Amino acid sequence: MVLVRFAWARPCVPWRSLNASFSVFTFRSLSTTQSIQSDSSVPAARDGRQFRLAVIGSGPAGFYTAYRAMSKIPDAKVDMYEALPVPFGLVRFGVAPDHPEVKNCQEKFEEVASSPNFTFIGNVSIGTKSDHPDGATVPLASILRHYNAVVFSYGAAKDRKLGIPGEDLKGVYSARQFVGWYNGLPEHANLAPDLTQGEEAVIIGQGNVALDVARMLLEDVDVLRKSDIAEHAIETLSKSKVKRVHIVGRRGPMQAAFTIKEIRELMRLPSVAFHPIDKSLIPPDLKSLPRAPRRLMDILLKGSPTPPSDASNQKSWSLDFLLSPTAFLSSSTDPDHLATTQFARTTLTPSPFDPNAYALPSPPSSSSTTTLPSAITFRSIGYRSTPLPEFAPLGIPFNDRWGVISNDGRGRVRHEERGADAAMAMGAFPGLYCAGWVKRGPTGVIASTMEDAFSTADAIAEDWATRATSGRVVPFLNDDRAPGEVRGWEGVRAEAFTSSSSSRGGAVEKARVVDWEGWKKIDAAERERGRRVGKEREKFTSTQDMLAVLG
Amino acid sequence: MSTPNLLAQTLPILRLTSRRTTGVIALHVRCYTQATAAPLPAGPSRALRTTARRSPLAVHIPKRPFSVSSAVFHGHIQPPKPGEELYVTFIDKEGAEHKFAVSKGDNLLDIAQANDLEMEGACGGSCACSTCHVIVMDQEYYDKMPEPDDDENDMLDLAFGLQETSRLGCQVVMTPELDGLRVKLPSMTRNLQSKDFN
Numbered sequence: 001m002v003l004v005r006f007a008w009a010r011p012c013v014p015w016r017s018l019n020a021s022f023s024v025f026t027f028r029s030l031s032t033t034q035s036i037q038s039d040s041s042v043p044a045a046r047d048g049r050q051f052r053l054a055v056i057g058s059g060p061a062g063f064y065t066a067y068r069a070m071s072k073i074p075d076a077k078v079d080m081y082e083a084l085p086v087p088f089g090l091v092r093f094g095v096a097p098d099h100p101e102v103k104n105c106q107e108k109f110e111e112v113a114s115s116p117n118f119t120f121i122g123n124v125s126i127g128t129k130s131d132h133p134d135g136a137t138v139p140l141a142s143i144l145r146h147y148n149a150v151v152f153s154y155g156a157a158k159d160r161k162l163g164i165p166g167e168d169l170k171g172v173y174s175a176r177q178f179v180g181w182y183n184g185l186p187e188h189a190n191l192a193p194d195l196t197q198g199e200e201a202v203i204i205g206q207g208n209v210a211l212d213v214a215r216m217l218l219e220d221v222d223v224l225r226k227s228d229i230a231e232h233a234i235e236t237l238s239k240s241k242v243k244r245v246h247i248v249g250r251r252g253p254m255q256a257a258f259t260i261k262e263i264r265e266l267m268r269l270p271s272v273a274f275h276p277i278d279k280s281l282i283p284p285d286l287k288s289l290p291r292a293p294r295r296l297m298d299i300l301l302k303g304s305p306t307p308p309s310d311a312s313n314q315k316s317w318s319l320d321f322l323l324s325p326t327a328f329l330s331s332s333t334d335p336d337h338l339a340t341t342q343f344a345r346t347t348l349t350p351s352p353f354d355p356n357a358y359a360l361p362s363p364p365s366s367s368s369t370t371t372l373p374s375a376i377t378f379r380s381i382g383y384r385s386t387p388l389p390e391f392a393p394l395g396i397p398f399n400d401r402w403g404v405i406s407n408d409g410r411g412r413v414r415h416e417e418r419g420a421d422a423a424m425a426m427g428a429f430p431g432l433y434c435a436g437w438v439k440r441g442p443t444g445v446i447a448s449t450m451e452d453a454f455s456t457a458d459a460i461a462e463d464w465a466t467r468a469t470s471g472r473v474v475p476f477l478n479d480d481r482a483p484g485e486v487r488g489w490e491g492v493r494a495e496a497f498t499s500s501s502s503s504r505g506g507a508v509e510k511a512r513v514v515d516w517e518g519w520k521k522i523d524a525a526e527r528e529r530g531r532r533v534g535k536e537r538e539k540f541t542s543t544q545d546m547l548a549v550l551g
Numbered sequence: 552m553s554t555p556n557l558l559a560q561t562l563p564i565l566r567l568t569s570r571r572t573t574g575v576i577a578l579h580v581r582c583y584t585q586a587t588a589a590p591l592p593a594g595p596s597r598a599l600r601t602t603a604r605r606s607p608l609a610v611h612i613p614k615r616p617f618s619v620s621s622a623v624f625h626g627h628i629q630p631p632k633p634g635e636e637l638y639v640t641f642i643d644k645e646g647a648e649h650k651f652a653v654s655k656g657d658n659l660l661d662i663a664q665a666n667d668l669e670m671e672g673a674c675g676g677s678c679a680c681s682t683c684h685v686i687v688m689d690q691e692y693y694d695k696m697p698e699p700d701d702d703e704n705d706m707l708d709l710a711f712g713l714q715e716t717s718r719l720g721c722q723v724v725m726t727p728e729l730d731g732l733r734v735k736l737p738s739m740t741r742n743l744q745s746k747d748f749n
């Protein structure tokens with residue numbers, strides 16, 4: 001039953017071409033004076049309405065959008081829905097445990113949550129069945145009935161696959177599972193990766209996630225022990241036999257996705273050696289390179305202070321370039337278990353030094369394929385967002401190719417369509433916005449996610465204020481309802497969490513909603529568990545244990 | 552196939568000399584009468600704000616309406632002792648100037664936050680996020696600062712709009728030599744990657 005209908009309306013604001021709306025920067029520079037005005041002229045209420053915003057997902061994108069929207073629209077009421085009982089998304093379940101300083105952004109999120117105009121609604125999944133049995137699910141249609149606007153900031157909870165033979169063999173893991181596992185994500189708490197099958201590990205992909213995985217495998221367990229890493233991970237890592245880590249890319253160092261800070265961290269690991277890289281892939285004249293690639297090439301050439309040796313206990317790593325994976329192979333003795341990873345050699349065109357070079361398969365020859373022994377292999381080729389199942393029936397556009405909600409670059413949900421005159425026009429979706437990885441694709445550090453969230457919040461504030469500045473009205477959700485009827489969480493709760501909804505939604509009324517105070521209790525309990533064992537925090541790794549804290 | 556990273560990272564880098572930078576920015580700086588004679592405003596930090604920052608018609612909406620007081624929240628800033636004031640000027644994204652009297656030892660992130668300038672400082676000053684990027688306006692002042700270390704340079708490599716005199720605000724500590732320092736906040740902190748939008 002869908003009450004909200006979406007008309008393929010003509011764009012209500014002139015649609016800026018993607019290029020023109022490329023960045024906040026462009027927008028700001030176009031309207032310097034205007035943006036100061038709109039800061040102060042965004043009305044608290046429009047036609048007597050208080051602005052009610054639902055944010056789906058509590059990662060950095062959700063929190064920074066809420067923060068900025070609340071700063072720009074006085075008295076805006078923001079309700080944030082989170083599928084898990086605990087907030088912060090990848091800041092909690094992605095960022096490596098030995099990067100505690102990165103998690104300092106949580107301070108700002110705490111500040112946002114302390115506003116009386118902000119409500120956290122944890123353990124409630126929107127539009128897709130909660131992936132844990134203790135969680136509630138609320139239909140997206142129900143959210144759309146009770147807010148003026150909705151921001152999708154639900155991140156990227158799946159991973160990309162290679163689609164090559166043997167991907168399902170035992171011993172092939174996705175980096176996303178492994179990262180979730182060591183960070184205590186309930187979904188992967190039982191992964192139990194086997195690190196005892198041999199000494200060689202292969203990581204496919206050369207992004208920063210690949211480097212995180214490598215660091216976990218190479219770092220001294222006693223250093224990790226003091227972090228907030230999950231206890232089960234410490235146990236498994238302390239029994240690990242892995243000594244040699246290959247981080248494999250299909251292109252070269254000039255094209256690699258990793259950044260210098262993470263490379264330096266690996267280079268600095270005490271008594272861990274880096275195998276020198278293939279110098280032919282590095283431009284001979286470093287001085288002519290721009291600053292960032294010059295510094296990166298420099299550190300790759302310098303290598304690690306510890307040279308590789310034959311010492312039996314030495315751990316080491318390498319960056320292996322120009323190899324594209326073609327198959328995961330098992331051994332004849334154990335056909336279910338990975339033994340080697342097979343690669344095809346690639347050639348970079350137009351040149352190995354071109355940062356935009358493509359990897360083409362090398363011409364067939366005796367050496368055009370190679371294999372690496374692999375006791376374990378991690379696929380680290382990127383995360384992937386998926387549409388909520390309710391998007392299709394509601395007609396909300398999702399670009400499967402890029403794995404993003406279709407939008408105008410500033411976070412307004414838009415769909416390109418060909419009109420009768422064959423010209424492209426934009427279908428508008430009043431009141432729907434997106435931010436973060438589900439808007440931009442699964443790349444970017446917290447700083448870029450923040451800027452991106454700010455640009456979405458600025459678009460929302462600008463749309464809400466349009467009548468005041470230009471006399472036009474940008475439509476929002478539920479414009480036709482009387483002001484008091486758009487009640488946000490109160491309305492959703494009354495609708496979805498009554499016993500009569502059990503016939504529709506199943507366990508909804510039994511599931512426990514976790515508010516911010518509830519999270520603070522879970523947080524305190526985790527810190528206390530950590531204190532007892534000399535760690536910053538010992539996370540609960542099951543939703544049941546999290547909820548048990550709340551009695 | 553995703554669009555490669557490195558070139559995209561290097562493209563937005565503007566390599567301007569500091570003289571030229573100053574020239575470009577000067578175009579956007581509006582004229583203000585500086586309230587140098589006015590008594591220091593009461594408040595968590597003794598800020599000397601330039602006046603008429605906003606149009607007099609516009610109601611001033613604080614940037615952080617729900618924080619208790621960011622100066623208390625990030626409570627690392629002491630008001631300077633009389634006679635020991637050091638002055639630092641921030642030029643914000645709209646080109647407006649804000650001049651503050653601060654103490655020796657304060658870093659630029661703490662100063663900006665205590666005065667509600669738009670500087671996130673997402674990692675809390677740990678040199679791990681680059682959201683506190685500032686551009687030093689005069690080469691002469693840049694040269695007086697201790698050189699950025701590898702960690703700071705690594706983060707700067709990722710900062711949007713990197714310039715020759717870029718620094719991370721959390722790593723720049725006020726000293727008497729830096730009295731009169733002027734820094735600009737870049738228009739955007741993110742590192743634009745072309746693949747972010749395609």
Ligand SMILES: Cc1cc2nc3c(=O)[nH]c(=O)nc-3n(C[C@H](O)[C@H](O)[C@H](O)COP(=O)(O)OP(=O)(O)OC[C@H]3O[C@@H](n4cnc5c(N)ncnc54)[C@H](O)[C@@H]3O)c2cc1C
Nearest residue numbers: 057059060061083089090094125126154155436437445446
């Ligand atoms: C392994 C890893 C390490 C990283 N390390 C760093 C680092 O060191 N430094 C750095 O700057 N950046 C790092 N990043 C990048 C950073 O984490 C991202 O830029 C950022 O988290 C993206 O934010 P987001 O809000 O879009 O998504 P997310 O953080 O994924 O948040 C999405 C949230 O939505 C929730 N959700 C999903 N579906 C629903 C639903 N249907 N209903 C309700 N809620 C839902 C999820 O549970 C989650 O909490 C790392 C990323 C990864 C993957």
Ligand SMILES: NC(=O)c1ccc[n+]([C@@H]2O[C@H](COP(=O)([O-])OP(=O)(O)OC[C@H]3O[C@@H](n4cnc5c(N)ncnc54)[C@H](OP(=O)(O)O)[C@@H]3O)[C@@H](O)[C@H]2O)c1
Nearest residue numbers: 205206207208209210250251257380381382383443444445
């Ligand atoms: N410490 C940190 O700051 C930190 C830590 C972790 C993550 N992050 C951020 O989080 C984001 C996501 O990181 P990520 O590592 O998941 O993604 P990423 O940076 O996009 O890297 C993906 C890697 O996978 C490779 N790849 C993709 N498809 C492939 C295929 N079919 N075959 C072989 N290789 C393939 C890519 O190579 P090509 O380039 O050839 O496509 C690239 O090397 C990044 O922006 C990252 O910076 C930051």
Ligand code: FES
Nearest residue numbers: 672676680681721
């Ligand atoms: S505050 Fe994060 S780098 Fe300065």
